[in-house]
Amino acid sequence: MRAVLLAGIAAMGFAPAIAEAQDRPDQKAFFSLYKELVETNTVVGVGSCTKAAAQIAARLKAAGYADSDITQFSVPEHPDDGGVVAILKGSDAKAKPMLLLAHIDVVAAKREDWKRDPFKLVEENGFYYARGTVDDKAMASVWADAMIRFKQQGYHPRRTIKMALTCGEETTYAFNGAQWLTDNRPDLVSGEFGLNEGGGGRFDANGKPEALAVQVGEKAAQNFTFLATNPGGHSSAPTPDNAIYELDDALRAVQGYEFPAKFTDTSRAFFAATARVAPAPVADAINRLLADPQDRAANAIIGRDKVLHSMLRTTCVATLVNAGHAENALPQRATANVNCRIFPGETVEGTLAKLKELAGPKVTVTANQPIRPLAVPPQLDPKIIGPMKTVAAKYFPGVPMVPMLLTGATDAVFFGKIGMPVYGVPGILVEQDLNGVHGLDERIRVSALYRGRDYLFDLVKAYGG
Structure with a gap:
């Protein structure tokens, strides 16, 4: 995946003398x-x-x-x-x-x-x-x-x-x-x-x-499968237990959880450079977060930029869902893929443990193969x-x-x-x-x-x- 992720750096000018496109x-x-x-x-x-x-x-x-x-x-x-x-x-x-x-x-x-x-x-x-x-x-x-x-x-x-x-x-x-x-x-x-x-x-x-x-x-890319199962039955007689709803509850728990902010030597250098040229509110928030990664108010300000938010932590997001087998039947099976980008120093096993905690007892969570090296x-x-x-x-x-x-x-x-x-x-x-x-x-x-x-x-x- 090629994604260049910079934010908050002051604009500078190009040298206009270099040919730009298809002239030579x-x-x-x-x-x-x-x-x-x-x-x-x-x-x-x-x-x-x-x-x-x-x-x-x-x-x-x-x-x-x-x-x-x-x-x-x-x-x-x-x-x-x-x-x-x-x-x-x-x-x-x-x-x-x-x-x-x-x-x-x-x-x-x-x-x-x-x-x-x-x-x-x-x-x-x-x-x-x-x-x-x-x-x-x-x-x-x-x-x-x-x-x-x-x-x-x-x-x-x-x-x-x-x-x-x-x-x-x-x-x-x-x-x-x-x-x-x-x-x-x-x-x-x-x-x-x-x-x-x-x-x-x-x-x-x-x-x-x-x-x-x-x-x-x-960061390390790792996919996880969330699975909810149920005996199902006729849709004319619904029950409180429903695989789709149980899966939805688990995914909403993932959506609502924010992994803690952390720094590597590289990201610390990046944020320090950004703070020197960023607008005052952002620069102040960065400096506060560099001093204390648990500063929630500073984290909220920086997190308004989705790239900076992701650069600070592990992130997990649902990317695929599949549920049910018939339009007139209660779902027997509901699955989702959750794609995580794991922060350096953290592990697949540790991320899996947190996802299991968030999903609760009614949804199983497994790490998809292959597990790529860090x-x-x-x-x-x-x-x-x-x-x-x-x-x-x-x-x-x-x-x-x-x-x-x-x-x-x-x-x-x-x-x-x-x-x-x-x-x-x-x-x-x-x-x-x-x-x-x-x-x-x-x-x-x-x-x-x-x-x-x-x-x-x-x-x-x-x-x-």
Whole structure:
């Protein structure tokens, strides 16, 4: 899930001299790649990531990559959930590789719900509309385009540059390409560090950048099933015991519960930076909460911003319900999925215990499989953060860069077991409403996409040497 979550940072200005969109030949080539990827349906179980990966592989080969530099992968049980890894070899064997990571699967989108066809790229009023325009085909396209340009320009990095475009990030129960690579082919993706979704930045309401963000930690995503059962019977003779009502009572208890506010080192640094530039009431509330996370009045003020509210705690929300078996029968079974984003340092087991307490004795609660690993927060390594700030001075002069705890979850969680830190990279800014990611009419500001592309291209070269 690509969601850039910044709030309360003062607006700053862009440098107007940099070309914004489709003016240069290389930008037109990028748009062709981006459009093809966006318009290739990669909803798990509906479209084909394997097809999209093959299209990228074909472009890489056309740019001059040898077959030995490209690995297309899938498994027999999931032939449409494949991905692609490409490697640009470095000149210094002692320099550890870097990884460019992105997922190419997308959340489902129903045509009848959208104003436009979700799988046709449309440009309107300075925005590109379609499913995946942000999450995560913007970054996937930027990485693939960068690898192609490196080869075309004869760029020979000191450090080996790897790229992995994978499937399954958006669907918990699906085959996950990032997990498969770290389990089965760590040699293809291992390196000193990785760059991934999860950072970026945010515009203010007037389209000016508020801040750049580098993600150095994330919450854990975990689904839970709530189940109420009842013998049922004829609907003409209702009884007080009703599976739907019992499930509803449990979900309302979850809705009414707020997990306590907490800070990590990253989120504390983020809120401290926010307090320095936020309006007085918000700044005061942040400072009070930093001093005392149990300050209810301060928490209420900060919690008016849904992103800041989520960044402070574990959150759990009902996302799916299913109940009953006939319109003229009392329900025998009612189920709901509750999606939780667990704060770093807390556990699936602890969250399950709280949900069971909230649900009460009439509703059973279980943790859904698979239970994904908890993210290992990377360090704020100056060797990583320094180039981000240096290159940003060219493309985003005067715009502050802040560390951020991602309220969502990404495929970075699978790289802890191979000892590889993964950072959510800054550069591609989104709107205050998060651009419709995972919702209706997903979109990205055209200028933000092209400026972010230029920034990330130069950033990778800064790391590559």
